[in-house]
Amino acid sequence: MRSLIVIPTYNEIENIQSLVGAALAQTPDAVDILVVDDNSPDGTGKLADQLAEQNRRVHVLHRAKKMGLGTAYVNGFRWGLEKNYDALIEMDADFSHNPKYLPQMLSLLTEYDVVIGSRYVQGGGTVNWGMGRKILSRGGSLYSRMILNAPVRDFTGGFNGWRKNVIEAVDLDSLRSDGYSFQIELKYRAFLRKFRIKEFPIIFEDRKVGKSKMNRRIVIEALGRVWSFRFRSSRATSS
Numbered sequence: 001m002r003s004l005i006v007i008p009t010y011n012e013i014e015n016i017q018s019l020v021g022a023a024l025a026q027t028p029d030a031v032d033i034l035v036v037d038d039n040s041p042d043g044t045g046k047l048a049d050q051l052a053e054q055n056r057r058v059h060v061l062h063r064a065k066k067m068g069l070g071t072a073y074v075n076g077f078r079w080g081l082e083k084n085y086d087a088l089i090e091m092d093a094d095f096s097h098n099p100k101y102l103p104q105m106l107s108l109l110t111e112y113d114v115v116i117g118s119r120y121v122q123g124g125g126t127v128n129w130g131m132g133r134k135i136l137s138r139g140g141s142l143y144s145r146m147i148l149n150a151p152v153r154d155f156t157g158g159f160n161g162w163r164k165n166v167i168e169a170v171d172l173d174s175l176r177s178d179g180y181s182f183q184i185e186l187k188y189r190a191f192l193r194k195f196r197i198k199e200f201p202i203i204f205e206d207r208k209v210g211k212s213k214m215n216r217r218i219v220i221e222a223l224g225r226v227w228s229f230r231f232r233s234s235r236a237t238s239s
């Protein structure tokens with residue numbers, strides 16, 4: 001299976017080289033990497049270009065300015081669909097998503113349509129997170145699961161693999177643009193369309209270097225939107 005790992009970056013100069021190196025090392029030749037950089041002021045995009053010159057498995061998509069995580073994935077996924085990859089994998093640049101899980105992700109993608117690196121199944125978890133962030137994240141997933149009535153345990157996580165036909169089926173352009181609601185809505189749409197979803201446990205480690213771009217406001221907004229996902233879907237099925 002030809003797969004593409006999509007890695008969005010904004011100011012990840014301290015992480016990108018070692019992360020790309022580790023992801024290449026963990027995966028066979030049929031797996032490529034696409035860095036989607038939003039013109040990072042720290043030069044992440046330039047460094048990624050150098051990595052792409054050194055290894056033909058590495059590609060870079062440059063965007064003019066910071067436009068949010070959701071649209072970075074949409075642009076990356078479109079790039080991957082055009083190039084006809086069989087599967088698309090989302091992964092952060094900050095080592096929170098340990099590249100050591102990539103072989104398992106890839107092997108599960110031969111059996112399932114959607115594979116979720118999950119903090120909230122047996123064996124999964126988070127380390128180095130404060131209580132506030134833990135509650136927000138776990139609560140956000142539980143809340144989404146209850147409102148959407150969908151059996152996904154880690155709704156908000158961003159370490160996921162999707163077979164090409166899932167991404168083609170979900171109407172990418174109508175997804176919301178920020179990272180949190182993007183993850184929830186994409187998983188929910190895959191569930192509604194009855195794709196085979198598999199969660200496997202990951203330990204999520206908080207970033208060691210660089211800064212998080214996530215904040216409480218983004219999360220709270222996303223949780224408000226969960227209702228609109230549900231109502232949109234009930235309109236679609238009842239009409």
Ligand SMILES: Nc1nc2c(ncn2[C@@H]2O[C@H](COP(=O)(O)OP(=O)(O)O)[C@@H](O)[C@H]2O)c(=O)[nH]1
Binds near residue numbers: 067091212213
């Ligand atoms: N291209 C792009 N990448 C982003 C943007 N915001 C965050 N990222 C990247 O998305 C990933 C997750 O962001 P991060 O700040 O670590 O969020 P957190 O893990 O939820 O704290 C990292 O690789 C970031 O560099 C954005 O607006 N555009």
Ligand SMILES: [Mg+2]
Binds near residue numbers: 092094096207212
């Ligand atoms: Mg992070």
